[in-house]
Every structure is written in structure tokens, then in C-alpha cells.
Amino acid sequence: MNNVSRRNFLRQSSVFAAGLPLAGGLVLSPFPRAAAASEKVRVALIGSGAMGRGDLATFFLNPEVDCPVVCDVDDKQLAEAVKLVKEKRDATPDTVKDFRRVLERKDVDAVVVATPDHWHALPTVLACQAGKDVYVEKPLALTIAEGRAMIEAAQRHNRVCQMGAQRLSSPTYAQAVDFVKTGKLGKVGLVRAWAYLDWIRPIGSPADGPVPPGVDYDMWLGPAPDRPFNSNRFHFNFRWFWDYAGGLMTDWGVHLIQVLLWAMGPEPPKSVMSSGGKYVLEDNSETPDTQITVYEFPTYTLVWEHKVGVGLGLYNRPWGMSFTGTEGTLVINDSGWEILREPTKDALEPKKYPGGADPRPAHVRNFLDCIKSRQQPIENLGVGHHVSTVAHLGNIALRTGHKVNWDTQAERVIADPKADALVSVSYRKPWQLPYLSPGR
Ligand SMILES: NC(=O)c1ccc[n+]([C@@H]2O[C@H](COP(=O)([O-])OP(=O)(O)OC[C@H]3O[C@@H](n4cnc5c(N)ncnc54)[C@H](O)[C@@H]3O)[C@@H](O)[C@H]2O)c1
Missing domain, CATH: 3.30.360.10 (Dihydrodipicolinate Reductase; domain 2)
Incomplete structure (x- = not known):
């Protein structure tokens, strides 16, 4: 890798970006600039399965967190999430099955995306467009190309986003x-x-x-x-x-x-x-x-x-x-x-x-702090994309049976269309992912 592409890679992956302020631009969030540590953060849960409820319980360890709405496509999972919010906050959240209804709400500052992996990218991108900050579970997405689109969305809309692989906070x-x-x-x-x-x-x-x-x-x-x-x-x-x-x-x-x-x-x-x-x-x-x-x-x-x-x-x-x-x-x-x-x-x-304590509370706390300071969290999307890309490449090599040579600058598999096709995914209509790189 030459110096220019190496520098670009470091910039793109933001592996060292923790602590950097976000660039200026369109801001829709209730947290356009630094806010007091005590200020409320209204978090919505999208995907209230085992991990989503675990994440929400971790968010509730922080007194400033409220949860006005939970979203899942399964009534049973929704009922469990409602139970959790009642237990922890003595309040009954609204329930919805379509996450886009969550994103329309003005009383939501941030979303936790804890859906299955094929449903990480689009809610994250649309949440960024709607001016919400995002805590998204790992892996960042189902494919590498979706991860890149998520980074693009977070950058364009100045969002604070953290991936949920918590050991970075240990x-x-x-x-x-x-x-x-x-x-x-x-x-x-x-x-x-x-x-x-x-x-x-x-x-x-x-x-x-x-x-x-x-x-x-x-x-x-x-x-x-x-x-x-x-x-x-x-x-x-x-x-x-x-x-x-x-x-x-x-x-x-x-x-x-x-x-x-x-x-x-x-x-x-x-x-x-x-x-x-x-x-x-x-x-x-x-x-x-x-x-x-x-x-x-x-x-x-x-x-x-x-x-x-x-x-x-x-x-x-x-x-x-x-x-x-x-x-x-x-x-x-x-x-x-x-x-x-x-x-x-x-x-x-x-x-x-x-060994040490469970790092999840610190990981969530880092996200909440960054929502208020508008700094980049420790596992911002660049960091999450880098490690997720490495993991996805393993599966691309396995599924094709090929040795995969990776061009990190272009995010393409070199001279191997079959393997390169697995870098992206084609969405079932009418779903479409904004901000996909050209050719993806
Ligand atoms: N950080 C960790 O340690 C950790 C641990 C476990 C799981 N995870 C991650 O969390 C995610 C969820 O895993 P899980 O084990 O909780 O899965 P799960 O199947 O138990 O829960 C996923 C939930 O998302 C819901 N869902 C699906 N599509 C939806 C949509 N369009 N809108 C709203 N809700 C929708 C499902 O109905 C389900 O309730 C996965 O990406 C997984 O990799 C992370």
C-alpha cells in the first residue's frame, strides 16, 4: 500500500478517530452541540430480542436515559420490552412494528438497533437521515458495502454512532x-x-x-x-x-x-x-x-x-x-x-x-457521553466497519473457495468478480439502501 492509500485507509476506517469532533453540516438532532451530562437522552429500541433488551437494560443503568417507544415485528418480543421499561422506569412505552414510525418521532434522540444482521444497515442509515444517534449491534452489517453506506450516512448527517462489540471499552x-x-x-x-x-x-x-x-x-x-x-x-x-x-x-x-x-x-x-x-x-x-x-x-x-x-x-x-x-x-x-x-x-x-467486569456498561456510557459532547465514540462506525470487513472477508473466501486479495482503498476483491459480488447484497424490493458506493 502506498502512502496516499494508507493515509486514506486510516481516514476512512477512522480507527484512530475516537476523540475527534464531528465535521460541521446538517444537524437535526436535539443534541446539535455539547449538552450537560445530566440532560435526558430519549432512547428507542429497534429489535427487542435477547440482545436488544440486554442493551436497553444497560442503557437504563444511566439515570438520564428514558425510553418512549420500543419497536419489534413480533408482539411477544414487544411485550417483553414493555415489561422491562415498566420495571426499570415505571413508565409504559409506545409500541410499533415499523421502525420508520420511531424515526419520525421528535421525542427520540437515539436508537439502539439490535435486529438481525440483515436489518442493521437500513435502520441505521435512515436513523442518521432523521437526525438520530445510533448504537448498532455487531457485526456492523450483513455485508461490507452496507457498512460503507452506514459510515457515509453518519458522516453526512453528523451523527454519533457506536457499534456494540463491547470489549473495546474494557x-x-x-x-x-x-x-x-x-x-x-x-x-x-x-x-x-x-x-x-x-x-x-x-x-x-x-x-x-x-x-x-x-x-x-x-x-x-x-x-x-x-x-x-x-x-x-x-x-x-x-x-x-x-x-x-x-x-x-x-x-x-x-x-x-x-x-x-x-x-x-x-x-x-x-x-x-x-x-x-x-x-x-x-x-x-x-x-x-x-x-x-x-x-x-x-x-x-x-x-x-x-x-x-x-x-x-x-x-x-x-x-x-x-x-x-x-x-x-x-x-x-x-x-x-x-x-x-x-x-x-x-x-x-x-x-x-x-478478568475484569462486563465492559458493556462502559461501552454504553461512552456512547451517551459522546452524544452529549459530539465526540466520536470508541467503536465509531469506521472502527466497526474495519473489523466487520475483516470478518466478512473470511466468509467471502470460504463461500467462493478462493484466496481473496483485498483492495482496501476501493473496497473491492481484486480480479475476482464472483468473490467481489459478495461484498454487496441486493435488497428485496421495495427496500433500497441510500449512500451505497457506485457499482454496489
Ligand atoms: N454485543 C454482543 O455481545 C451481542 C450478543 C448477542 C447478539 N448481538 C447482536 O444483536 C443482534 C440481535 O441478536 P439477538 O440474539 O438479540 O437476536 P433475536 O433474534 O433474539 O432478536 C432480534 C429481534 O429483532 C426483531 N426484528 C427483526 N426485524 C425487525 C424489524 N424490521 N424491526 C424491528 N425489529 C425487528 C426480531 O423480531 C427479534 O425480536 C444481532 O446482530 C447479534 O449479532 C450482540
């Missing part, structure tokens, strides 16, 4: 990342992240069936291809179907690869290879239960691994991340981190450090 992870950056591990040429998840079970192969009462299924599908209702392709298990998500490569990959990239810097990968399949799960899910992805970065190799049905992962941890240097290896997950010395070296002192 002081414990920050300490470990700082240690890697000291260089004490020596030259780090190999970093790995793995998720061996023994709790994932086969989900069977139910026949297509009637849409459950109280569900607006057409709105659940949204921009995804039309098809009959299947109970597996719905709440939670949507993760295992390509129309809506990317399996564990993106679901867990974004969380764990985020930590690796945080320590290793913002350079993009040059190429990606991936191999895997469904070897264990006998059900109608589509994404691989076993996958290994190898990324070639300019100065190191990154390896992603996932495996379901077993829990014996690397370094005796079911999931985690490791940084292997010439002097030793740092291994980390939520239960703590440790430094392992190379058997033939003595520069490093082997040591163990405990």
Missing part, C-alpha cells in the same frame, strides 16, 4: 493490548482468535410452516429474499443462515478479532483464505460448524478458528485470543490474561492477570 483488555504494544513479546508474527463452543447444539430441520400469530414476517424479512416462514430461520438462529448473517465467523469473529486488531494496528489484510464446512451439526443450518480462516497482514498472520460441539480450545481455553511473539505469548479471554515465556528465552516473566 480496561482489562486495554491493559493486555498495551502490554502487546510495549514490544516485550518480541516480534509478534502470529495472532489467533478461536471459539470452540460446546453449548451449540443441532437445531433440527423443521418444515416450513405458518407465521406465528402477532408476527409481521414480511417486515422481519425486510430486504432479505422472500421465502416461506421456517422456525429455524427466525429469532436467535437466524445467525446460521446466509440471507441474514454470517455464522460464527462474523457473530463471534467480530468480537474477538476486534481485540487482535486493536493491538496490532489498523492495517488491512492483503489476502484471506478460509476452509470449513458442516461436519458435526445435522440440521438445516447453513453456516459452517467448523472453519479456519487465515489472513495475511503486512507484518503478521492472523488465524481465526471456530468449532461447535467441543469446548477444548487452544491454551486450554474454550475461546480466546493469543499474540505470539519471539519472546513469548499473551493469551486472553474474559476470565483473564496471562503471559507465557518461550521455553528457550528468559526476557519475560510469566504472569497471570484476572
